[in-house]
Amino acid sequence: MQDLLRMESITKVYPNGVVANRDVTFAVKPGEIHALVGENGAGKTTLMKILFGLEQPDAGSIVYEGRHVRIPSPHAAIAMGIGMVHQHFMLAPSLTVAENIVLGAEPRRGPFLDVQAAVERTEQLAKKYNLPVDPRARIRDIPVGMRQKVEILKTLYRGARLLVLDEPTAVLTPQETVELFAALENLKAHGHTIIFISHKLREVKQISDRVTVMRRGQVVGVARTAEVTEADISRMMVGRDVVLRIEKPPANPTRPVLQVKDVRYRSELGKEVLRGVTFSVRAGEIVGVAGVEGNGQLELAEILTGLRSAHGGTVIIDGVDATNAPPHRLRAMGVSHIPEDRMTHGVAAKATVEENLISDRFHRPRFQRFGVLRRKAIRDHSLELIRQYDIRTPGPTAAVSSLSGGNIQKVIVAREFSSEPKLIIANQPTRGVDVGAAEFIHRQLVDAARAGAAVLLISADLNEVMALSDRLLVLYNGEIVASFAHADQVSEEELGLYMLGLKRQAPSEAVAV
Amino acid sequence: MKSEVGFEILRTLVAIAVALALGYVIIYLVSEEPGYAFSTLVTGPLTSVRRFGNFIEMAIPLVFTGLALSLVFQASQFNIGAEGQLFLGAVAATMVGIAFQLPPVIHVTLALAAAAAAGALGGAVPGLLKARWGANELVSSLMLNYVYYRLGIYIINYHFRDERAGAMVSLRLAESSWLHHFWPPTRLHGGLFIAIGAVLLTYVFLYHTRWGYALRMTGINASFAAYSGISVGSVIVYSQVLSGAVAGIAGGVEMLGILRRFQWQMPPGYGFDGVIVAILARNHPLLVPVAALFLAYLRTGADIMARETDMTAEMVTVIQSVMILLVTAQAFLRQYRHRAIVRASREANA
Numbered sequence: 001m002q003d004l005l006r007m008e009s010i011t012k013v014y015p016n017g018v019v020a021n022r023d024v025t026f027a028v029k030p031g032e033i034h035a036l037v038g039e040n041g042a043g044k045t046t047l048m049k050i051l052f053g054l055e056q057p058d059a060g061s062i063v064y065e066g067r068h069v070r071i072p073s074p075h076a077a078i079a080m081g082i083g084m085v086h087q088h089f090m091l092a093p094s095l096t097v098a099e100n101i102v103l104g105a106e107p108r109r110g111p112f113l114d115v116q117a118a119v120e121r122t123e124q125l126a127k128k129y130n131l132p133v134d135p136r137a138r139i140r141d142i143p144v145g146m147r148q149k150v151e152i153l154k155t156l157y158r159g160a161r162l163l164v165l166d167e168p169t170a171v172l173t174p175q176e177t178v179e180l181f182a183a184l185e186n187l188k189a190h191g192h193t194i195i196f197i198s199h200k201l202r203e204v205k206q207i208s209d210r211v212t213v214m215r216r217g218q219v220v221g222v223a224r225t226a227e228v229t230e231a232d233i234s235r236m237m238v239g240r241d242v243v244l245r246i247e248k249p250p251a252n253p254t255r256p257v258l259q260v261k262d263v264r265y266r267s268e269l270g271k272e273v274l275r276g277v278t279f280s281v282r283a284g285e286i287v288g289v290a291g292v293e294g295n296g297q298l299e300l301a302e303i304l305t306g307l308r309s310a311h312g313g314t315v316i317i318d319g320v321d322a323t324n325a326p327p328h329r330l331r332a333m334g335v336s337h338i339p340e341d342r343m344t345h346g347v348a349a350k351a352t353v354e355e356n357l358i359s360d361r362f363h364r365p366r367f368q369r370f371g372v373l374r375r376k377a378i379r380d381h382s383l384e385l386i387r388q389y390d391i392r393t394p395g396p397t398a399a400v401s402s403l404s405g406g407n408i409q410k411v412i413v414a415r416e417f418s419s420e421p422k423l424i425i426a427n428q429p430t431r432g433v434d435v436g437a438a439e440f441i442h443r444q445l446v447d448a449a450r451a452g453a454a455v456l457l458i459s460a461d462l463n464e465v466m467a468l469s470d471r472l473l474v475l476y477n478g479e480i481v482a483s484f485a486h487a488d489q490v491s492e493e494e495l496g497l498y499m500l501g502l503k504r505q506a507p508s509e510a511v512a513v
Numbered sequence: 514m515k516s517e518v519g520f521e522i523l524r525t526l527v528a529i530a531v532a533l534a535l536g537y538v539i540i541y542l543v544s545e546e547p548g549y550a551f552s553t554l555v556t557g558p559l560t561s562v563r564r565f566g567n568f569i570e571m572a573i574p575l576v577f578t579g580l581a582l583s584l585v586f587q588a589s590q591f592n593i594g595a596e597g598q599l600f601l602g603a604v605a606a607t608m609v610g611i612a613f614q615l616p617p618v619i620h621v622t623l624a625l626a627a628a629a630a631a632g633a634l635g636g637a638v639p640g641l642l643k644a645r646w647g648a649n650e651l652v653s654s655l656m657l658n659y660v661y662y663r664l665g666i667y668i669i670n671y672h673f674r675d676e677r678a679g680a681m682v683s684l685r686l687a688e689s690s691w692l693h694h695f696w697p698p699t700r701l702h703g704g705l706f707i708a709i710g711a712v713l714l715t716y717v718f719l720y721h722t723r724w725g726y727a728l729r730m731t732g733i734n735a736s737f738a739a740y741s742g743i744s745v746g747s748v749i750v751y752s753q754v755l756s757g758a759v760a761g762i763a764g765g766v767e768m769l770g771i772l773r774r775f776q777w778q779m780p781p782g783y784g785f786d787g788v789i790v791a792i793l794a795r796n797h798p799l800l801v802p803v804a805a806l807f808l809a810y811l812r813t814g815a816d817i818m819a820r821e822t823d824m825t826a827e828m829v830t831v832i833q834s835v836m837i838l839l840v841t842a843q844a845f846l847r848q849y850r851h852r853a854i855v856r857a858s859r860e861a862n863a
Contacts, residue, residue, distance in 0.1 A: 307740060328742030337740065345740040348733035359730060359741035368723045375721070 002066065004030040004193050005051070005162060010060035012046050020046035021057070022217045028162070033184060033194045035204040035225065038214035038237055039293055039431070039460050044197050047214070048164050052084045053077040083160025085151045087167050091139045098122040098135035101154045125153050130186050144269050145176030152183070163187065164195045169203055170294060173271075181207050199237070199293055201230040201500055213237055231496050234292070234462075248446050251470040253282035257423050257454035258304070263313035265299045265478075273299045275478040276313065281423070286445060286455040288469025288487060292499050293460045296478040298340055301427040301458055305337040306330045307345070317423060331360050334422035338412055338429045340458075342405075346412040349401035353393050354382035356400050357415050389414035390440065406437030413441055417448055424448060427458045442468060462492060462499075474498040481505065521795055528839035529807075536832040540824060550822040554829075557817030558810050564817060566699020570771065572802070572809035574599075576708040577763030578787025579794060579801040580715045581756040586796040587719060588752035589732040590643070594654030595760040596784025597661030598635035600777070602628035602761025604665040606768045607775040610686030611673055620689040625707070625765045632761015633754045635661055640753030644746035650753065662780055669775050683775035692770035702770035708802075711759060716798040718755075728752050760784060789837055808833070 005028040012021040021043045028034045036044050049055040051062070053071040062069050064080060071077050074084070091100050098118040107117035122135040131149045139147060148168060155163055165184075169177045184194055184207060198204055204211055205225060213221045213236040221236045258281040265274040274296045281287045291297055302308035304315060306327035315323045317333055325333075339345035347356050358367055358378055367377055382396040391410045393403055400408055409430070416424065426445060430438035445468060449455045459465045465472060469487035473480050474495065481504040484490045497503040536554070541547040558568035578595050585592040592598075605627040613620060638657060642648035673683040692703035719725035731738040731748040739745050763783060768775060790808055794800035815829035 305740075326742075327740060328744065331742045339740060344734075344736050346737065348730050348737045350733050351730060355726070355730070358726075359737065359743070362723055362726055371722045371724060373721050373723060373726060 002030075003027045003063070004065060006063040007047065007051065008061045008063065010047065010050060010057045010062075012043075012050060012055060012057050019217055021050070024060070024214070024217070024219050026212055026219060027222075028193060028195060029210070030193055031188060031191055032209040033188055033196055033207055035196045035198060035208035035211040036214065037197075037199055037201070037204055037211060037233060039199065042214040042237075043217040044214055045166065048084070048166060048195070048197065051077070052082060052164065078158050078160070081159055081161040082164070083155025083158060083162070084164045085148065085155060085166065085168060087170060089147050089151050091147060091150060091154075093140035094138060096136050096138055097133050097142070097150050100139055100150055101125070101135075101157050103154075105158060121157070122153065125156055129153070129156060129183065129190065131183050143176075145172055145179065148172070148176075148180065149183070152187075156187075161191070162193045162195070164197070166197045167199075167294075168196070169198065169200060177203070201233050201292070202502075204233065205230055230500050230502075231493065234496055234500065246442055246446060246467045248468070249450060251285045251449070253285040253470070254452075256280045256282050257318055258456065259314075259316040260304070261314045261316070263300070263303060263310050263315065265296070265303060265308070266311050273478050274303075274310070277475075277478070277480055278313075279473055279480060279483070281454040281456050283422070283452050283454050284449060285470040286449045286457055286468055288465035288472045289456065289458040289475050290462065290465045290472060290495060290499055291460065291475035295475050297427065297458045297460075297475055300475070301337070301340065301425050301456075304425050304456070305335060305339075331419075334420070336416035336419055336421035336424045338409075338416055338424070338426040340427040340431070342409055342412055347400045347408055349408075350399055352397045353386065353391065353400055353403070353411060354378055354396040356411050357382045357385055360415060360419060385414040385418055388418075389444075406433035409433045409441065410437060413444055417444055421448070421453055424453055424455045425458070426455065428460065429457070430459075430461070430464060438464075462495065466490070466492065466495070476501045476504070525793065525795075525840055528836050531839060532832045532835040535835050536828065539828065539831060544822065544824050546822060550818055550824045553818040553821055554811075554814040554824075557814040557821075560817075563698055564813065566696065566701050567816075568809050568813040569705065569806075570700050570702070571813055572805045573702075573704050573708050573770070574763045574767055574781075574783040575786055575790050575805035575809055576802050577711060577759055577766065578783045579790030579805050580711055580787075580798055581759040581763070581784075582787040582791035583794065583796040583798055583801060584715065584719070584728075584756040584759065585752050586791050587732045588728045588748055589735065590640075590749060590752055591651040592636065592639070592654050592753060592756050592760075593651055593788075594635060594639055594657050594661070594784070595756065595787050596780045596782070597654075597658035598632040598757040598760035599764040599784050600658075600665045600780050601631040601635045601661050601764065603764030603768050603775060603777065604668055605631035605761065606690075606765030607669065607673060607683050607686065610690035610769065611684050613690075614687055615689055617689045617691075620687065621692060621703075621769060624686075624690050624769060625762055628761040628765025628768075629758040630761070632764070633758040635761065636753040636755075636757020637750065640750040643753075644749045650749075654753075658780065658784075666778075673775065675774065680776065681778060685774045686768065690769055691773060692766065694770075700771060704766035704770040707762070707766060711762065712798055712802055715759070715801075719798060724751065760787070789833060792837060792840055 007024065007026045010021050010024045013019050024043065024047060026047060038044050046055060050057050051071065053073045053076050062071060069080065092103065101122050102118045107114040107121065119135040122133070126133050131153055133146060133149050133153065139150065152163070168180060172180060187194060196208055208225045211223055211225050211228070211233060212219055213233060215237060260280065261278050262276045263274055264276055267273050277300060279287070289297060299308060303310045306325055309324045314321060317335065320333065322330060322333060343349060358381065361367060362373070367374055379396060385391070386393060386396060389410050391414060392407045400411060403411070429445065430441050445455055445457065457465060457468055466487055472484040472487040472490060474482040476499060482498040537551050540550050544550045558564050578599065581595045582592060606624040609624040609627045613623070615623065635657065639650040639654040642653050643650045669683050670681060675682055675684045694700050694702050719729060727738065727743045728748050730741070731743060731745050735745050786808065790801060790804045793804035793807065811829050811832065815826040818824050819826035
């Protein structure tokens with residue numbers, strides 16, 4: 001059968017030099033539900049933005065319904081019958097459901113909106129596709145699952161035959177997810193084609209006909225969903241092609257540095273993201289948190305580093321209550337943080353390397369006197385760290401944005417590790433960096449722990465958590481569903497079952513953490 | 514980094530050239546004597562000492578307001594209230610100039626300190642509103658202009674008005690508060706040196722102090738600043754306060770150096786011009802004088818052109834607008850730049 005859509009050899013380079021898609025070929029057949037999976041940062045969203053006309057590819061071509069096309073804008077995409085349901089809904093909260101659905105293509109009576117016609121058309125659409133909504137309700141008054149239906153109806157109203165759903169279940173309750181899937185099956189029965197972006201493999205398995213897996217900006221596999229297991233897909237996603245081996249002297253943990261008790265967090269939409277997480281990390285050990293992304297890892301890391309406030313529970317650092325303490329206080333207590341999104345939190349990209357290396361310590365007497373920065377000390381400091389951490393840069397005054405991803409990460413690692421931290425929170429520390437830089441960062445993590453720091457390593461990369469961690473926790477759906485006293489005694493397969501929520505330890509099995 | 518700077522300079526020069534070319538086209542279409550009108554516009558400020566003086570003296574307030582806007586822009590904040598803060602500064606300097614009799618240097622210092630304080634207070638309001646309640650500083654600073662303007666007019670009219678004068682003006686400032694004209698017949702005054710000092714101080718503040726560092730990091734990436742432990746809220750407040758102070762000094766210097774009695778019935782517009790100067794200077798304090806001189810040159814040339822030919826001075830606003838549009842348009846010449854990045858990335862991965 002001929003492809004409905006074929007994106008051929010797409011390459012996209014962002015102005016900061018990040019290569020989001022490299023030579024990606026992605027094809028969708030008419031009438032199928034096609035899952036597009038991969039970690040955050042794998043390039044899924046960029047690919048879909050190109051499809052929807054929000055970004056332009058730097059190389060490659062798009063064939064849609066048998067013709068070569070250019071998609072210069074979302075407007076053009078919509079005209080071609082491509083609809084996108086964004087992760088963050090694009091609805092006007094103060095307008096009604098019907099008004100939102102017809103927005104941009106309103107039925108009119110003279111110069112005015114024909115409210116009656118809008119309501120009728122909404123009802124017809126809702127009936128046809130079995131997506132029941134109340135046309136007269138205001139968006140701000142209806143629950144998230146309903147809003148999503150409105151988004152889908154909106155794209156259908158505009159004539160979409162190919163629908164892209166960007167992580168549609170991320171904000172839904174299980175019941176709402178069941179309803180959504182029924183609706184998607186129904187759409188498929190009406191001849192629509194659906195691209196379903198997700199990293200929840202169980203859902204992918206349940207709903208999709210075929211699956212394309214992306215990793216690090218490239219497509220690593222395409223399969224009929226029925227012919228692969230969740231474990232197969234997960235292997236492609238996290239990519240444990242070669243088993244990582246790291247020289248690691250045995251841990252000799254001492255006092256507990258981080259004690260997390262019953263930490264809870266609710267998203268703005270009211271979803272329970274962390275449901276009472278309890279664990280501790282001792283000086284001298286690396287505790288790994290494994291899990292598929294989106295199970296509460298980001299929220300946990302941000303709560304521990306002051307970027308987000310927990311809604312319940314306590315965080316104790318070195319015996320002092322540090323629950324919801326602001327970043328400057330946590331840093332003063334010796335907490336370092338390698339953030340998941342390095343360009344958002346980790347660096348000021350347009351600032352120089354040396355400026356980025358002092359952001360947490362510029363106020364110390366070594367770097368300023370009476371408020372005046374000591375240029376020489378700052379320069380010496382940066383030269384020292386550039387050498388010690390092998391940062392490949394033209395010099396200390398080069399803009400961070402001009403460095404490669406791996407070297408940007410090294411700038412962050414250099415800063416966060418050189419402050420003699422007591423506690424290091426490392427979230428996806430080697431995502432998107434080259435092998436050499438990753439190896440170097442792993443070495444640094446082990447050395448820091450053996451030198452007496454407590455390290456919490458959060459990673460979706462199985463290889464990484466298994467090789468580096470002394471103890472291992474598995475986070476699934478906001479809960480710690482398993483804990484292992486020795487990370488090296490767990491098999492990959494077993495870990496996978498916990499990560500995907502297919503298995504969980506009974507309280508008696510769990511090792512006290 | 515180097516290629517980035519080079520690209521920005523190129524972009525600005527191309528924008529200026531395009532704008533001037535468009536100005537020429539308009540003059541050509543409208544004027545009876547286009548060659549003369551255009552050459553007056555372009556060379557007018559250099560044709561006599563007095564005109565040269567006009568050109569430099571006009572640049573002085575633009576340097577201050579350009580600095581004021583650079584300060585907030587570097588923090589990724591906005592301050593459309595520079596106009597009102599400048600107005601407050603002028604009123605405060607007038608009050609001190611009229612109310613006291615002091616030794617000259619002390620009187621000037623006190624008057625300008627009052628101007629700075631008034632402007633700083635004016636800037637503190639939108640800053641605090643933003644830091645505390647997230648109120649958009651663009652809106653609040655813009656609306657406060659009207660408050661400050663009316664407040665200033667009230668103070669002058671009800672407490673410092675010269676009853677004998679025909680117009681609504683204040684009493685004359687005491688001579689001890691004047692910034693003296695040092696190069697007759699021009700009106701170039703001591704404010705020139707204060708402006709140069711302000712440029713250097715702003716530069717040192719932004720690039721050589723811990724507060725300037727925190728301000729710039731917040732401006733480049735506020736999430737990064739917060740992550741690093743910098744208090745983003747306090748940066749917002751002090752960037753607005755300092756910006757207000759510099760704008761206030763601009764108003765004070767105009768009073769002490771040029772007008773010597775308060776005679777503005779309307780805000781003079783320098784606060785808004787500061788936006789143009791800061792954008793042309795890419796918010797770099799050391800480039801602010803260059804941008805201010807350029808804009809002042811254009812304005813002075815336009816005035817001369819209006820007096821001597823059949824063109825009106827408003828014609829330069831067209832040139833200004835085109836320039837600003839092109840400089841701020843993200844997409845202008847971006848293709849050229851992006852191709853270079855893609856090429857570099859290909860080579861890196863080859």
